[in-house]
Amino acid sequence: MTRFIVGRVLGLIPTLLVIVTLSFFVIRLAPGSPFTTERGVPKEVVEELQAHYGFDRPFQEQLFNYLANLASGNLGLSTKYPQRTVNEIIAAGFPPTLLIGSFALLWALLFGVSAGIIGAMRQNTVFDYGAMSLAMVGISLPTFVLGPLLALVFGLTLYVLPPAGWGAARHVVLPAVTLGTVYAAYVARLTRGGMLEVVRADFVRTARAKGLSEQLIIWRHMLRGGLLPVVTFLGPAIANILVGSVVVEKIFAVPGIGPYFVDAAFNRDYFLVMGIVVVYSAFLLVMNLIVDVLYGFLDPRVRYT
Amino acid sequence: MNAHLFPQPVARNRSESYWAIVRRQFWKRRLNRAACAVIALLFAVGLLADFVASDLPILLSLEGETYVFPNLLRPPELRRWDNTLLLEEMGENDWAVMPPVPWGYNSHDLSSVLSPPGPGHVLGTDSEGRDVLSRVVHGTRVSLAVGVLSVVVVVLIGVVLGSVAAYFGGAFDLLLMRLVEVVHALPTILLLVTILSVVMLSGWASVVGMMLVIGLVGWTGVARLTRGEILKVKTMEYVEAARALGYSHLRIVARHILPNSISPVLVSATFAMAAAILIESALSFLGFGISPDMASWGGLLSDGRKHADAWWLAVFPGAAIFVTVTVYNMAGEGLRDAIDPRLKV
Numbered sequence: 001m002t003r004f005i006v007g008r009v010l011g012l013i014p015t016l017l018v019i020v021t022l023s024f025f026v027i028r029l030a031p032g033s034p035f036t037t038e039r040g041v042p043k044e045v046v047e048e049l050q051a052h053y054g055f056d057r058p059f060q061e062q063l064f065n066y067l068a069n070l071a072s073g074n075l076g077l078s079t080k081y082p083q084r085t086v087n088e089i090i091a092a093g094f095p096p097t098l099l100i101g102s103f104a105l106l107w108a109l110l111f112g113v114s115a116g117i118i119g120a121m122r123q124n125t126v127f128d129y130g131a132m133s134l135a136m137v138g139i140s141l142p143t144f145v146l147g148p149l150l151a152l153v154f155g156l157t158l159y160v161l162p163p164a165g166w167g168a169a170r171h172v173v174l175p176a177v178t179l180g181t182v183y184a185a186y187v188a189r190l191t192r193g194g195m196l197e198v199v200r201a202d203f204v205r206t207a208r209a210k211g212l213s214e215q216l217i218i219w220r221h222m223l224r225g226g227l228l229p230v231v232t233f234l235g236p237a238i239a240n241i242l243v244g245s246v247v248v249e250k251i252f253a254v255p256g257i258g259p260y261f262v263d264a265a266f267n268r269d270y271f272l273v274m275g276i277v278v279v280y281s282a283f284l285l286v287m288n289l290i291v292d293v294l295y296g297f298l299d300p301r302v303r304y305t
Numbered sequence: 306m307n308a309h310l311f312p313q314p315v316a317r318n319r320s321e322s323y324w325a326i327v328r329r330q331f332w333k334r335r336l337n338r339a340a341c342a343v344i345a346l347l348f349a350v351g352l353l354a355d356f357v358a359s360d361l362p363i364l365l366s367l368e369g370e371t372y373v374f375p376n377l378l379r380p381p382e383l384r385r386w387d388n389t390l391l392l393e394e395m396g397e398n399d400w401a402v403m404p405p406v407p408w409g410y411n412s413h414d415l416s417s418v419l420s421p422p423g424p425g426h427v428l429g430t431d432s433e434g435r436d437v438l439s440r441v442v443h444g445t446r447v448s449l450a451v452g453v454l455s456v457v458v459v460v461l462i463g464v465v466l467g468s469v470a471a472y473f474g475g476a477f478d479l480l481l482m483r484l485v486e487v488v489h490a491l492p493t494i495l496l497l498v499t500i501l502s503v504v505m506l507s508g509w510a511s512v513v514g515m516m517l518v519i520g521l522v523g524w525t526g527v528a529r530l531t532r533g534e535i536l537k538v539k540t541m542e543y544v545e546a547a548r549a550l551g552y553s554h555l556r557i558v559a560r561h562i563l564p565n566s567i568s569p570v571l572v573s574a575t576f577a578m579a580a581a582i583l584i585e586s587a588l589s590f591l592g593f594g595i596s597p598d599m600a601s602w603g604g605l606l607s608d609g610r611k612h613a614d615a616w617w618l619a620v621f622p623g624a625a626i627f628v629t630v631t632v633y634n635m636a637g638e639g640l641r642d643a644i645d646p647r648l649k650v
Contacts, residue, residue, distance in 0.1 A: 023491075026496075140579075140630040144587055148613075148619040156614075262593075265502035265593070266502055268503075277491075277499065280495060281492060288490075
């Protein structure tokens with residue numbers, strides 16, 4: 001077990017290295033530079049700036065420098081916000097993103113797992129069809145359609161929730177629901193499928209024969225096996241929620257990582273774009289690893305080799 | 306006499322082929338048929354977009370000269386600032402057959418900017434006075450083009466790499482699966498935004514660029530699936546037989562292995578279509594996708610975000626995206642259930 005985890009963590013390093021190198025190439029080999037503006041900055045100034053950020057060095061040296069800085073946790077300087085380092089910008093933008101992401105996940109699990117249980121326990125009834133039709137709608141409703149609609153209905157027509165902005169607890173609701181609905185729909189389906197697999201299993205019959213209450217059977221016995229597909233899905237889902245929040249933050253004007261990233265890409269803020277891609281990729285890889293480990297706890301049949 | 310001891314006569318002497326079973330299972334469900342009908346309709350609208358919505362007539366007789374399909378050919382002498390000018394110029398003997406929606410996706414009706422749905426513009430206009438219905442119709446073409454072409458790229462790369470990895474195994478397999486892992490770990494939207502912000506294209510080039518980029522990032526699922534299926538089939542006796550006959554690797558893979566392992570890929574391709582359309586709309590929504598001179602649903606939505614009161618800019622393209630994605634997901638699920646309900650695609 002320990003060997004498995006250590007091995008996988010060490011395996012992350014080469015993967016991350018390839019990702020960093022790859023995105024470095026994509027960003028840096030492109031035409032244009034962060035200092036090309038319509039106003040025509042004097043050539044000397046541009047050269048000065050290039051030297052300041054090290055863009056005048058040979059390409060391999062730049063890549064090497066970047067990797068060396070990365071190893072010590074330094075993500076470089078932003079060209080769009082000259083007074084701030086990339087680390088500071090990411091540190092400032094991450095909390096709102098993380099907050100919305102967590103609540104989106106919470107909403108996805110709460111709604112998804114309960115809808116899935118209802119669907120499986122009342123299979124082929126109105127409840128089942130209702131829950132699964134809702135899930136079908138949820139899966140096909142992208143955030144950039146759902147978000148403006150929710151803002152329109154709850155923010156601009158009913159005046160219950162703020163249509164955009166940040167600062168109060170009320171501001172979290174609409175972005176989190178928008179972001180989490182697709183995942184709620186997937187979780188509902190996976191929970192239903194997983195529960196249906198165990199509903200006729202021997203251990204469930206045994207639990208019934210022991211005279212346990214239906215609630216106890218569902219929560220203690222069935223969910224443990226029934227949630228396995230959900231757990232597998234959670235790794236990629238957490239990562240996608242994080243990345244997907246770029247769009248949601250844009251819709252609801254949330255000062256998270258998203259708006260910074262879009263701005264940075266428009267302005268060719270090399271190090272900021274790189275930094276966000278690197279941080280997100282690392283997050284994604286770690287999440288997948290955690291899910292793999294968690295899987296072993298839930299399903300003792302899984303062997304680590 | 307014990308009749309059951311003797312072989313019973315079979316109703317049909319020719320057994321039903323695999324694909325015939327799949328087809329029968331698929332068509333049996335009404336939901337699948339409905340989804341296919343809507344997909345056919347979307348393709349019809351996409352292909353015939355110029356006949357559904359255009360600023361130029363389908364047939365025109367102007368000053369003794371007859372124009373056939375000026376909406377497609379767009380002869381320069383007929384182009385006007387907007388379609389009303391052309392119709393005003395027409396004399397008594399001139400006549401024209403206009404498309405049902407007499408607005409082009411780029412004709413600016415500056416007398417009604419951001420007007421709500423009404424008789425002149427059935428679904429209203431956007432912030433530059435362009436007809437929303439016309440842009441939704443032409444957006445269908447763009448989203449279908451992006452969807453179809455990126456799925457072709459996804460399937461091509463995925464099937465080829467997946468087959469090579471599974472068939473030859475060893476170092477190939479190890480290398481390609483590492484590549485899959487790396488590409489899979491890339492945050493898709495972020496990478497797409499990065500690439501597209503670097504190569505800002507316009508017109509149809511932006512559509513092609515978008516489809517290539519979506520394809521290049523999205524093939525990992527298909528590669529994994531193909532690899533898994535081929536690993537299952539590879540050790541079968543008929544593959545060994547083909548090898549014993551001295552067939553080339555290419556022939557064995559293409560003629561003997563792939564036909565028996567491609568069906569899950571088909572399901573995955575249907576879902577990939579929905580995903581590609583979603584990604585295109587998301588990127589256009591963020592402003593990195595299709596250039597603004599092309600009609601795209603995501604672009605309309607992003608215009609709607611800037612003008613919150615104009616609900617028609619959010620509702621109609623949103624509905625178009627929703628319906629399209631739903632029918633592709635439904636068709637994919639129907640196909641999966643018809644092939645094998647236990648498939649994990």
